[in-house]
Amino acid sequence: MKSVDIEISSVCNLKCINCAYNSEDNIDKQFMKIEVFTNILKKIKKMNNLVYIHLVGLGEATLHPKFIDFFELIKDLKSKGVNIGITTNGTNILKYVDVLNKFDTITISFDAASAEVFDKCRPGYNFSKLVENVKKLTNKKKRFSFIINNYNFKEIEAFVELSKKLGATDVYYEFANEPWIKKNNRHYDKTNIKLIIDKLKKSNDLNIVLKDSPVSGVCNYFDNVLKFNQDGTTSICPFINKKILFEDIILSRKALTEDIENLKYSECKQCNHFSIMNNGTKC
Numbered sequence: 001m002k003s004v005d006i007e008i009s010s011v012c013n014l015k016c017i018n019c020a021y022n023s024e025d026n027i028d029k030q031f032m033k034i035e036v037f038t039n040i041l042k043k044i045k046k047m048n049n050l051v052y053i054h055l056v057g058l059g060e061a062t063l064h065p066k067f068i069d070f071f072e073l074i075k076d077l078k079s080k081g082v083n084i085g086i087t088t089n090g091t092n093i094l095k096y097v098d099v100l101n102k103f104d105t106i107t108i109s110f111d112a113a114s115a116e117v118f119d120k121c122r123p124g125y126n127f128s129k130l131v132e133n134v135k136k137l138t139n140k141k142k143r144f145s146f147i148i149n150n151y152n153f154k155e156i157e158a159f160v161e162l163s164k165k166l167g168a169t170d171v172y173y174e175f176a177n178e179p180w181i182k183k184n185n186r187h188y189d190k191t192n193i194k195l196i197i198d199k200l201k202k203s204n205d206l207n208i209v210l211k212d213s214p215v216s217g218v219c220n221y222f223d224n225v226l227k228f229n230q231d232g233t234t235s236i237c238p239f240i241n242k243k244i245l246f247e248d249i250i251l252s253r254k255a256l257t258e259d260i261e262n263l264k265y266s267e268c269k270q271c272n273h274f275s276i277m278n279n280g281t282k283c
C-alpha cells in the first residue's frame with residue numbers, strides 16, 4: 001500500500017451538498033485520540049513502500065483541537081521520503097497557516113469559481129475569505145479541488161483561471177460520487193466535460209487532473225489507499241461506512257477484493273473509483 005489516509009476528525013463545520021457527511025445519520029462525529037494516532041503510526045511505519053500520508057476523511061482535520069500535535073507526530077516521516085499531505089475546506093487557514101505551510105501537499109476544496117456557486121456547493125463558509133486565505137499558502141504542491149456537480153459544471157473553465165491567479169500548482173477535478181446526493185439527475189454530460197478538461201490540459205501549464213475510473217484492479221481507492229477512521233479502524237474507502245480492523249483488512253484482502261468485484265457494496269455502482277473492467281460507470 002503506497003498511501004494512507006488518516007481521519008483525525010470526523011467532525012465538520014460545513015454542509016457541502018455532495019458530501020456523505022451530511023447524508024448519513026450513523027456517522028460517529030468524533031476527534032481521533034492521540035493514542036489511536038500513535039498506534040496507527042506504529043503500524044504504518046512497518047510499511048516499506050509507503051510514499052504518502054494524507055490527513056483526510058469524512059470531516060475537517062483542522063477542527064481537531066490538537067491539530068498541531070498530530071502534525072508534530074508525522075513530520076519526521078518527511079525525512080524518510082514520505083510525502084505529507086492534507087485536504088481541507090480552508091476554514092482554518094489563518095489559524096494554522098504556519099503548520100499548514102509545512103505540509104508537502106495541500107489540497108483546498110473549492111468546488112466553485114464564484115461566490116454564488118460556492119454558496120450553493122459549500123454552505124457555511126465564504127468564497128471571498130477562502131480566496132484571500134489561500135494566498136497565504138506557500139506549499140510546494142498547492143492543489144485546488146473541484147468536485148463536479150449540477151451547480152458548478154459551468155465554472156470548470158473559470159476554475160482554472162482562478163487557480164492560476166491564486167498560485168495553485170495542481171487542479172483536481174472529479175465527478176461527484178452520487179450515492180449521497182439526493183437529486184442525482186445529472187444536468188451535465190460527462191463526455192462533454194471530459195473534452196473540456198482535455199482542452200484545458202493542453203492549453204495550460206498547471207497540472208490538471210480529472211480523476212477517472214481505473215482500467216485495472218478493482219477500485220482506484222481500495223487498491224492504493226489504506227484508510228484509517230477516527231476510531232483507529234480501517235475502511236474499504238471513505239464512501240462505504242463499514243469499519244474493519246487493520247489486521248482484517250490486511251489478512252482478508254483477497255476476500256474483500258472479491259466482494260468489491262462482485263458488487264457486494266451498492267455504493268461502488270455509482271463510484272468514479274470503481275474499475276471500468278468491473279462494470280464501473282465510464283460515462
Ligand SMILES: C[S@@+](CC[C@H](N)C(=O)[O-])C[C@H]1O[C@@H](n2cnc3c(N)ncnc32)[C@H](O)[C@@H]1O
Binds near residue numbers: 060108109145
Ligand atoms: C470529505 S472531504 C474532507 C476534507 C475537508 N473537509 C474538505 O472538504 O476538503 C474530502 C474531499 O472529498 C470531496 N467530496 C465530498 N463529497 C464528495 C462526493 N460525493 N464525491 C467526490 N468527492 C467528494 C470534498 O469536496 C473534498 O475535496
Ligand code: SF4
Binds near residue numbers: 015109
Ligand atoms: S466536503 Fe469536507 S467540508 Fe464539506 S461537509 Fe464534507 S467533510 Fe465537511
